[in-house]
Amino acid sequence: MPLVPSYIKNLASYKPGLRIDDIKRDKGLDRVIKLASNENSLGPAPLAIAAIESAMQKVNRYPDAFGMALRTKLAKKFDVKIENVIIGAGSEGIISNILRTFLLGDDEIVAAADSFIGFRVLANATGRSIHWVPMKNHRIDLGDIAEKINDYTKIIYIANPDNPMGTYITKEEFDKFYAHVPERVLVILDEAYFEFATNIKEYPDSMKYRYDNVITLRTFSKAYGLAGLRIGYGFSHETLISNLLKVKVPFEPSYFAQVAGCAALDDNEFMEKTIELNKNEMSKIESSIDELGVTRIPSATNFVTTFWESEEKAKSIAEKLLDEGIIVRQLNAFGWPEYIRISIGLEHENDQFIQTLASII
Template sequence: MQRTTSDESRDPGSPFPVRKRVAFSQHGGYVAGARSAQGALSGRLVRLASNESAFPPLPGVMNAIHSEEDAVVRYPDNDASELRSRIAEHHGLSSSQVAVGNGSLALVEQLMHVLVDPGDQVIVGDPSFIGYSSVGKVAQADIVRVPLSGSSLDLEAMAVAITDRTRIIFVCTPNNPTGGIVGALELESFLKAVPTDVLVVIDEAYREFVDDPRAANGVDFLDRANVLCLRTFSKAYGLAGLRIGYGLGDPQLIAALRSVQLPFGVNALAQRAATLSLDSQTELEGRVATVVSERLRLEEALTDIGLDVRPSQGNFVWIVLEEDTASTVKALAARGVLIRGYGHGMRATIGSPADNDAFLTALTSVRDRTGE
């Protein structure tokens, strides 16, 4: 099923239309993890709301940040050439297949500029990463929300939801906030059902924490020109504050993304930190193993106190509640523990062992007080 409209321009050799834009709007609606809690008890605040790393930056990163005087005084490399080359090498690709952004969300916004016109459809899971909808609304897209199947995306239902107005489908795996994955065979079947002029964005912000052998790896599907894989340095690499993510895909699409990027949008310190982080894979793997071990411990402990905890492949756990979670999240915040609530579910980041213990203690206290 191929579609065209009167206001689109197609790059030579491009498998789907890319609409040229030069404007760069600000996304709205997305609220980052809380940095404080009103009414929190005195003492250390336990921040488990934003899936940040419990570890410091990888070796060499802080030394480089403190010593890179020119990175503060001078404008950064607008092309991020060294970093793009290192990312390409890391994944066995070419630099022409790599775009970097001020966090992967910046790349999502750039996608809206080159692919989406007002009234076009963007398909997302429900619930899934709120940034897709926030940025899509700014682009005046019609956001089509497809309920999950358990804690994972329902790809069959997403395929059924495709219409002649569909431009982008976001496949978040592991899904944020629920932690479910999309299997490789499932994704292969789904991609065969998606028209070649619809872009499938495989968002793998938490890929480093995946230990399920059935899970899809987005890089394995880059032979398709309508697939873009998103990764980030915010989670496992611990660079959330520096804001740096990247996309992997067809050179035609990558060139279009880079054509609408904000000039000097990725600062020099972030570029340097990310490049150095790629040189510390052994250290990274050790940290990831610790997070996965703590994830399992926390899931078991939460199950033992009678909660419905769904298996997660991210650096967080997902707890399903029958009642609205707002009161529980507020009560935890009053005890100095910040987590994220989503209607009838709660997401808690895997922190340090001490932070995880504090969360368990606070949650047990809340449940005992409410008689649950």
């Protein structure tokens, strides 16, 4: 028996966006703009920073293993019981926990192909059989996903809105799909970008219709600006949550992550500022991209994905932007080599991006 299972040996590891400090060093630049990982360029929610500062003297103690304070607050905010709430080291931490908790024997997974790369890595690491269902018109095809359900299907993963395409599935599409899902199948609805999508009438806020076999995942990494802390949360039936709590890494998320999450939930001012900035800057970037004659996919998130005539062209555009100190994401690792994803940054960062892109083109 080999020491390393073949599905781990052959696993393509997660490829994160480039880091600002690495690019400054490599390119000898003083100023680098990162528009590559859909983070919040406004910084962390100020109330979260204050909470971390006052929590510093307590990090000699282990955090609450059951995250009661944050789970209680989330339960109250979203009008569910604490038994319906899970927290984890980012939504990816919860996804990893779900896969470890519920997959058994010949269980299989169904998910959209070339959707969120973090899920792909975690799913492939399980060594299970996975049906990757191609997207249609840059959208997750729930009809085809429903058709792939078989006797072995245990988990279906849907990112809504999707990353990296920024498209969303509608309430009507979800309802139609859900009618085909057997009760024994767990549906993971990853709503990492839901704060940016809630203004869309057809977007299904999954908290509004709870099903016993659906788990909704959300995160503090995007709109709340806490990506570096690793804190995410989820809602589901109490039986699923109680089993997830048995399997979770005992002291995750960290103490800072838990106190920052609690404080961030109160920071309505920061949230409003974030949503407002994203709305205004998204429409500015979209019209500038259109004026440049570049094809883009309509987005319900805090990023916009563009399409180029070839992989070489996309690579060269991303490299030229990088030479000018602007990090964007060519989507080859996601399975979309002719595409470049641009996260919405601050006003002056987006202006710089548009100007630089225009001069490159």
